[in-house]
Amino acid sequence: MTIQTRRTLTDDERIDWLRLSHTGNVGPITFFALLQRYGSAGAALAELPRLAEKAGRVRTPTVPAAADIKREVDRTARLGARHIAACEPDYPEALAAIEDAPPVITAGKNIALFDRPSVAIVGARNASLNGRRIAAKLAKELGEAGLVVVSGLARGIDTEAHKAALEYGTIAVIAGGIDVVYPQENTALQAAIFDTGCVVSETKLGTEPMARHFPRRNRIISGIAPGVIVVEAAKHSGSLITARMALEQGREVFAVPGSPLDPRSAGANGLIRDGATLTETADDVLRVFGSELMRRRTSIAPPDISLSTVASADAEVEGARRLVMDALSPTPVAVDELVRDCQVSLPVVMTILLELELSGRLERQPGQRVSLIS
């Protein structure tokens, strides 16, 4: 994302941010593109109907009512949590730098943990006893060394990591609303983390976590922490998705090796083969990464997202719309390639893509790629 100046929003501005970010078809990338183009969330909200219409409105984006969002904000405050927008100083700085940062997170209570160096520990839900022991040992030792352990409060590795790190400060990023407990067996743990650590979510209160929420949640885990440790992870597991996201986000990836005979080690071993740091003890993390973690915590530069250049003359957009539409298909294509192929400027292409997305006809894919929804 492309927030240049960090400042605390007024309550009304924050409500605009929430309304826009919870508008149908508006994903994080589109959110920041709109913000860039119109200067504020409020101005973007006003332009939404016109934009969707231009692209041949399939579905009109549904914007949540200001009153509903205000109620959400009040209920969140009563729980002891609050909403933090990506441009605000209290928002985790490293998270703000990722391409698809959540425009607004809900967090509570101890948001001061965002200012401390952190490392994520993730792994298998069906972890072995040994895997769980390793996760707990790593979490405890890294906590003692002053790092905040970030994880996802899932069964297995996540749970062990949070428990062991609880007394040092731990951040749980969850897929549902911060008032929804999942899995049920972690009711007490989630409450304890909420009281002394921090629970983070980008979904509304009352949201039950669904399968599609988890990969999105994982990007926040690796977004907050400059390093991710994978303890046990099968092939094609969620933990591996987190590790891949971490690499895309320029994070350091650590993996704990295991026997080739245990399928729960295949993912971590594969990561090591691909260049992750082989990790046996907390020292392996601290050695490679100790001071680095401290340094990165405050110096991660926002990536140069080309979406920041969204701004273009309407006439030019009109002329190019058909060209870009023809170049698109259900097969994802890189935005760069579109620009080259259509011989149209990047701002114009971005504007057309924005309109298409808002009208529900375009889907954003990882790595600045887009596809038509057929």
Add this chain to the structure above:
Amino acid sequence: MTIQTRRTLTDDERIDWLRLSHTGNVGPITFFALLQRYGSAGAALAELPRLAEKAGRVRTPTVPAAADIKREVDRTARLGARHIAACEPDYPEALAAIEDAPPVITAGKNIALFDRPSVAIVGARNASLNGRRIAAKLAKELGEAGLVVVSGLARGIDTEAHKAALEYGTIAVIAGGIDVVYPQENTALQAAIFDTGCVVSETKLGTEPMARHFPRRNRIISGIAPGVIVVEAAKHSGSLITARMALEQGREVFAVPGSPLDPRSAGANGLIRDGATLTETADDVLRVFGSELMRRRTSIAPPDISLSTVASADAEVEGARRLVMDALSPTPVAVDELVRDCQVSLPVVMTILLELELSGRLERQPGQRVSLIS
């Protein structure tokens, strides 16, 4: 070593090689230095007393009698094995290229295995059941893929690797004489390998393996095979020494990862951290190394050993002896450094070192370093 032309020796020449290589204080490096200087093992034998005397004979090298060596050759032949000198075409080519190649090996019966691509599998004697299963699976699959498995016939990993590879051809490099079985429980296995595969040793018949023989044996394992797989290995284990030698010899090192909670995995995990290829299946070896193994088998170039330049005027040696002696101490020093420090030419320094070694006053250390025996 520096053998330039490969040719089959006469029986008498081979007996000279054996006599010189079994002479006290004559290690492999000294052997080849003498060969270079005097042109043949026979000529070197004739010069030995004079050389040792020059350096202030502490112990006169004991040269085995020709008749004794002849008896050894005959007994070896009756067992179905034979002696092969490092300059002979039947000697393993990759082994001939290492700095401290055994001047003569005893091998039998199936020395044709030396011509096939090979890979070594080594690991812990006290291997876990899982480690043994992995070793067997790797050995079988690599055997099926056409590779000869080389190992050390020790308990644990070595034993499993040999057993699984037996039907495809396997080479056992042992620390004692080829007629001595160690450990006893491998009596049948050693006999089976001798019948269908190949047993290799550099020690005389009847030699009981002793602790000091094992590291020397390990250099032959990694010397024969262009790749070494370490399955389970604790810190400071013999398998790690083999892996380190393999790296020094320019071999490819593979290591099977394991849980940080199992001390038998610490060595292999450490190797991976240091750059060894993480190995879970035979494919990991074949992928990285398959055609490479084939290629290297016939193209490993002998290193440029500076010992080949041993040749110098006696007067010059006389003048420099005191200088070099003063520069030496029980702390190992690099030969290069001696040359720089003493401002004496390399051939002169090498000659002086040779004399000192023959008189039992100097010890060769790994990496072209030498120390005085105090």
